[in-house]
Amino acid sequence: MAxxxxxxxASASAGLAAELPESARKLLSEYVVSRSAGDLYDLTxxxxxxxxxxxxxxxxxxxxxxxxxxxxxxxxxxxxxxxGAGTSLVALAGLTDLLSVAxxxxxxxxxxxxxxxxISFSGLPVYQLLSGRAPAGCGSADAExxxxxxxxxxxxxxxxxxxxxxxxxxxxxxxxxGFVLGGRQVASWSVRYELLVRERxxxxxxxxxxxxxxxxxxxxxxxLKNQAVFETKLQSVLxxxxxxxxxxxxxxxxxxxxGASAAELEPLLLERYRLAYSLAVSxxxxxxxxxxxxxxxxxxxxxxxxxxxxxxxxxxxxxxxSQVRPGDQPVQHQIRVVAATPLGxxxxxxxxxxxxxxxxxxxxxxxxxxxxxxxGRSITGGRVRDAQACLGIDWSPTSWGVIRxxxxxxxxxxxxxxxxAMQFHREAVTPGxxxxxxxxxxxxxxxxRGPIHVAQLRVSIPLGASGVxxxxxxxxxxxxxxxxxxxxxxxxxxVSYDLGxxxxxxxxxxxx
Amino acid sequence: xxxxxxxREDGKFEGVTGARLRIGLHSARPASLVRIEYAGAQIAAQPxxxxxxxxxxxxxxxxxxxxxxxxxxxxxxxxxxxRRLKRFFWSQADPHATLDLVGV
Numbered sequence: 001m002a003x004x005x006x007x008x009x010a011s012a013s014a015g016l017a018a019e020l021p022e023s024a025r026k027l028l029s030e031y032v033v034s035r036s037a038g039d040l041y042d043l044t045x046x047x048x049x050x051x052x053x054x055x056x057x058x059x060x061x062x063x064x065x066x067x068x069x070x071x072x073x074x075x076x077x078x079x080x081x082x083x084g085a086g087t088s089l090v091a092l093a094g095l096t097d098l099l100s101v102a103x104x105x106x107x108x109x110x111x112x113x114x115x116x117x118x119i120s121f122s123g124l125p126v127y128q129l130l131s132g133r134a135p136a137g138c139g140s141a142d143a144e145x146x147x148x149x150x151x152x153x154x155x156x157x158x159x160x161x162x163x164x165x166x167x168x169x170x171x172x173x174x175x176x177x178g179f180v181l182g183g184r185q186v187a188s189w190s191v192r193y194e195l196l197v198r199e200r201x202x203x204x205x206x207x208x209x210x211x212x213x214x215x216x217x218x219x220x221x222x223x224l225k226n227q228a229v230f231e232t233k234l235q236s237v238l239x240x241x242x243x244x245x246x247x248x249x250x251x252x253x254x255x256x257x258x259g260a261s262a263a264e265l266e267p268l269l270l271e272r273y274r275l276a277y278s279l280a281v282s283x284x285x286x287x288x289x290x291x292x293x294x295x296x297x298x299x300x301x302x303x304x305x306x307x308x309x310x311x312x313x314x315x316x317x318x319x320x321x322s323q324v325r326p327g328d329q330p331v332q333h334q335i336r337v338v339a340a341t342p343l344g345x346x347x348x349x350x351x352x353x354x355x356x357x358x359x360x361x362x363x364x365x366x367x368x369x370x371x372x373x374x375x376g377r378s379i380t381g382g383r384v385r386d387a388q389a390c391l392g393i394d395w396s397p398t399s400w401g402v403i404r405x406x407x408x409x410x411x412x413x414x415x416x417x418x419x420x421a422m423q424f425h426r427e428a429v430t431p432g433x434x435x436x437x438x439x440x441x442x443x444x445x446x447x448x449r450g451p452i453h454v455a456q457l458r459v460s461i462p463l464g465a466s467g468v469x470x471x472x473x474x475x476x477x478x479x480x481x482x483x484x485x486x487x488x489x490x491x492x493x494x495v496s497y498d499l500g501x502x503x504x505x506x507x508x509x510x511x512x
Numbered sequence: 513x514x515x516x517x518x519x520r521e522d523g524k525f526e527g528v529t530g531a532r533l534r535i536g537l538h539s540a541r542p543a544s545l546v547r548i549e550y551a552g553a554q555i556a557a558q559p560x561x562x563x564x565x566x567x568x569x570x571x572x573x574x575x576x577x578x579x580x581x582x583x584x585x586x587x588x589x590x591x592x593x594x595r596r597l598k599r600f601f602w603s604q605a606d607p608h609a610t611l612d613l614v615g616v
Contacts, residue, residue, distance in 0.1 A: 023606050037523065040523070042523070051606040217556040218556075301604065308576075
């Protein structure tokens with residue numbers, strides 16, 4: 001592994017050089033005001049220089065990017081349209097940290113054998129691509145999501161569900177046959193914003209940090225050991241080159257200019273850190289120390305971030321907008337709020353090794369309304385089509401080898417405030433299944449006001465760390481959206497793949 | 513008790529070899545000291561206390577904070593009093609601070 005890091009170091013290019021660590025930027029701002037000799041010295045301390053070295057490695061090579069999937073069990077890789085084709089009634093708080101694909105069959109409220117392929121993505125990789133960088137996403141161990149635009153863009157998520165069903169959904173009309181309806185290619189699309197809610201009560205934060213610190217004491221040992229060796233060697237090289245004294249003199253002079261600001265000094269400090277980086281990789285001995293320290297730091301950060309996620313950032317709040325496009329109805333606009341919180345004990349409390357196998361549970365609540373589009377409004381005369389609420393409890397019991405399924409029990413309630421509008425597209429209306437098209441799009445109003453209750457049991461079986469999961473569910477509905485007075489069972493099955501694991505799968509092939 | 517360290521003009525901290533030094537953490541928001549390393553030895557629990565070694569050695573302090581950019585101070589503790597040694601800004605990606613100690 002160390003050899004791989006050496007290779008990464010050797011192939012580093014100046015064009016991808018990282019920015020100043022946030023800690024250095026903040027201290028520089030303080031120094032401009034305080035002009036304190038201590039702050040000036042600390043700006044050239046080996047801790048900040050090594051932070052820049054580490055950040056530059058991550059920026060250039062994205063080494064050992066860690067998918068957030070193992071840390072979060074509240075990621076939904078399938079359709080977000082609980083009523084339409086999909087395997088999950090409840091919309092979970094998160095989608096994916098990179099890109100995922102799912103194929104699912106079975107609709108909970110619209111009786112049918114709809115099939116859909118859902119592509120979900122995070123906004124951050126898209127932003128990174130547009131910025132000319134590798135679309136590595138956020139992961140769990142790099143600084144991309146800590147500050148700047150990445151901190152806010154990471155919450156943006158989106159998904160598109162494509163209809164895979166043949167456009168021949170029959171709607172019974174009288175005894176003589178029925179209409180055959182055409183399906184839309186895009187069944188739904190969604191944009192959402194996810195906010196991880198930090199614990200805010202100071203007393204609880206303090207307790208959580210103390211517990212996390214206790215859990216981190218052992219993982220920190222290797223990190224500290226390698227970091228101390230690296231910084232000691234780095235300091236020798238920097239001192240021999242007179243880097244620290246020269247840097248301090250340059251900053252002091254620049255800061256003494258009238259009206260000097262931190263923003264004006266940042267390029268100077270960054271240039272000096274770049275020079276320090278060149279010195280840090282100038283000898284074989286130092287390159288080896290850099291590689292070992294960076295690897296140990298990454299391992300520590302993984303554990304640290306998981307501890308923080310489990311103890312401090314346990315709740316999530318998501319707001320999403322979905323445009324739902326059923327094949328037999330006008331377009332609908334759905335606005336929804338999703339809240340999620342873990343239940344019971346915190347897995348991290350029982351130690352790192354046991355955290356992977358300890359049972360965990362979480363509660364997810366959805367609430368939303370669906371609005372008619374212009375066509376629907378003109379047919380029904382109303383604007384708000386329905387309101388929904390959903391409650392789901394996820395439970396991940398002790399793992400069975402590498403398999404750790406998640407069971408979900410969900411209840412969904414939808415109240416149809418208006419009658420549903422049905423729409424038969426001109427090009428697809430073929431009475432009796434024959435090929436005769438109607439002169440124009442036809443519409444009808446079904447007497448469907450009233451409540452709909454759906455219950456669902458679901459299991460999702462992830463296949464180890466491959467990123468592949470197999471969800472299956474069975475749901476029982478008091479009625480369908482368009483057909484009242486008829487209860488029905490519906491089976492759902494699917495397969496999903498989180499491409500956030502791609503880099504991990506490819507890593508062994510790249511290793512020397 | 514009295515403080516053991518004094519900051520030199522070059523920014524390093526100087527203390528008498530053999531003197532006992534206790535390190536602490538101060539922050540307006542909750543924070544916790546995880547582990548420290550000094551001169552090849554590590555301490556993982558309170559009190560974070562050690563004897564100053566002769567010559568120059570690095571003191572590394574790993575901490576845990578509540579939010580990125582949180583301002584913290586590594587402090588020297590002497591009885592009920594404490595004095596700031598180093599100010600730094602904690603983040604998840606940069607969870608440690610380093611001080612250069614010189615024992616004379």
